[in-house]
Amino acid sequence: MKKKLSSYIVIGLVLALALMGCSSNETSGGGKDGVTEISFIHWRGEDAEVFKELISKFEKENPKIKVDMTIYPSEEYQSTAQTILRDGSTGDIFTSFPGSQFEIIKKAGLFADISNEEFVGKFSENLIEAGKADGKQLAVPLQLVYNQPVYNKGIFEKLGLQPAKDWEGFLALCEELKKNGYIPIAFPGADIGPGQLMNTMMMNNAPDEEIFTKLMAGDAKLTDEWWVKTLSQFKELVDKGYITKEALGTKHDGAIALMAQEKAAMLASGSYAMAGIKQQNPDIKLQLLAPITVAESEAKYEGVHTTTFMLAVNSKSEKQEAAKKFISFLTEKENAEDYANKTGQHVTLNDVAYESEELKETAVWMEKNTRFQPRFLIPNADVEKAVIASIQAVIGGTEPEKAAAEAQKIVDQNLSK
Structure with missing residues (x-):
């Protein structure tokens, strides 16, 4: 019996040492x-x-x-x-x-x-x-990354167009593109479009980079002029037919294809899309622009960047x-x-x-006055979704004031937690 017990002890020690070896191996990542x-x-x-x-x-x-x-x-x-x-x-x-x-x-x-x-x-x-x-x-x-629209330089040059310096100029630019048979803005509303174009659309409407911090502190509201104006300008783009028809059903890959096929003159996403466009159309010439939603004299920022x-x-x-x-x-x-x-x-x-x-073309933006992407300064995921949803609602036909009020309800719910 003692001999048998000793055998069990030896076997047990061997197993224990083996397990210790495995544990050590796992801890060191081996x-x-x-x-x-x-x-x-x-x-x-x-x-x-x-x-x-x-x-x-x-x-x-x-x-x-x-x-x-x-x-x-x-x-x-x-x-x-x-x-x-x-x-x-x-x-x-x-x-x-x-x-x-x-x-x-x-x-x-x-x-x-x-x-x-x-x-x-x-x-x-x-x-x-x-x-x-x-x-x-x-x-x-x-x-x-530059979170602002990509544009087709060849189309702009052919029509004698330049990026606009104010909101009226941007609308006139879109109208000229539309008249000439182009979709002014390919808008991937089914996925990333609302969350991307919002950055340049609001950058000068709310130049205070603390605006979303203030929103979460209750010191600013989405029903204030800065956001209602931004939504109203989205509505203007929709009403005038300057963004993709059925925008809420268009995904980013589809919008990139419209750019590569030169059916659309601008893409509402960012610099990260340029390589994908060039893969489909290696000869296309691309650059970036940002809609300026205020008078030229009131514009503080030229564009938007993100480090991501x-x-x-x-x-x-x-x-x-x-x-x-x-x-x-x-x-x-x-x-x-x-x-x-x-x-x-x-x-x-x-x-x-x-x-x-x-x-090389877009490196010029490193010298311009750009601000960090506003959307990524929203610290609360539910509020971020509500802000984006208000844009989608306006594109779907909701009045800006109503969409802003619905989004503010989500903000208020998160403030009370």
Whole structure:
């Protein structure tokens, strides 16, 4: 009996040591054959091929690390990323939108502090503010995006048109395009259009960059002139036939196709759409403009920018060192340039050389007076949805005052919580 018991004890010790070894291996992020597999999640489906190339290069340079990339539709990603990240098994490296999603993920404690990482110093300091909170760098935005309409330079040149400097000029521009058989503005109202065009439509109507902070404090309302005027100007574009018919049924891919086919002269999204248009029509000449909704003398801002695609490390991950190594790899000059030029995205890193035509063309916007995207300064996701829904309601035929009042009800409900 004692001999049998001793055998059980020996077996038990062996199993315990084996389990301890497994536990140690898991904690250090080790996997099969000593290879650490890290999960990278984001929403940029259009960047998939470029990321595959970069991941392949990274894995050759780091044979003990494997990167598994998962891409979600952007709308799904905005609403579910924080849930996906919670147990640490997915999204060792993840991306975040600035604004309400960043706030939700921050409150959940899912950002690892990367303040002291060497790669943070490679970024332009003034372009990574969106990834800071409580004195810590929690994420580094990789992309510098201009959230304003793309326009077809060839069509404008053919008709002798220039971007307008005031609202009446913008309406006249749209009328001239319409007269000549073009859709003035391809508007993806079924997905991103309302949330994108709102930025330039309101940037000078409410030049106070604290306007949404004040809204959430009860010191401003959506029923005030700044938002009702913005909605009224959306209504004007609809009533005059300047945006896509059936706009609320048009998705971004469909609107991009209208631009690529040169049926539409402007696209209500942003600079990130230019590469997709050029893929379908390599010869098209593109540039950016912003509707100026006030008199030229009253215009404070020329356009809107966002620093987004914020790279972060999951605080729940057991593979944080490997995750940081991959982010560091993406910030190396050669790799950052490869990403920028192949995806048509400006990046927030210093000393990056742009080679693609559209990036060189739009680099002029770096010198213009642009403001950070207003929509991403709405800290509450329910309020953000209500603001966007008020635009969709107006496009669908609701009067601006009524749409504003309905949205303000949502604001009031969130203020009382």
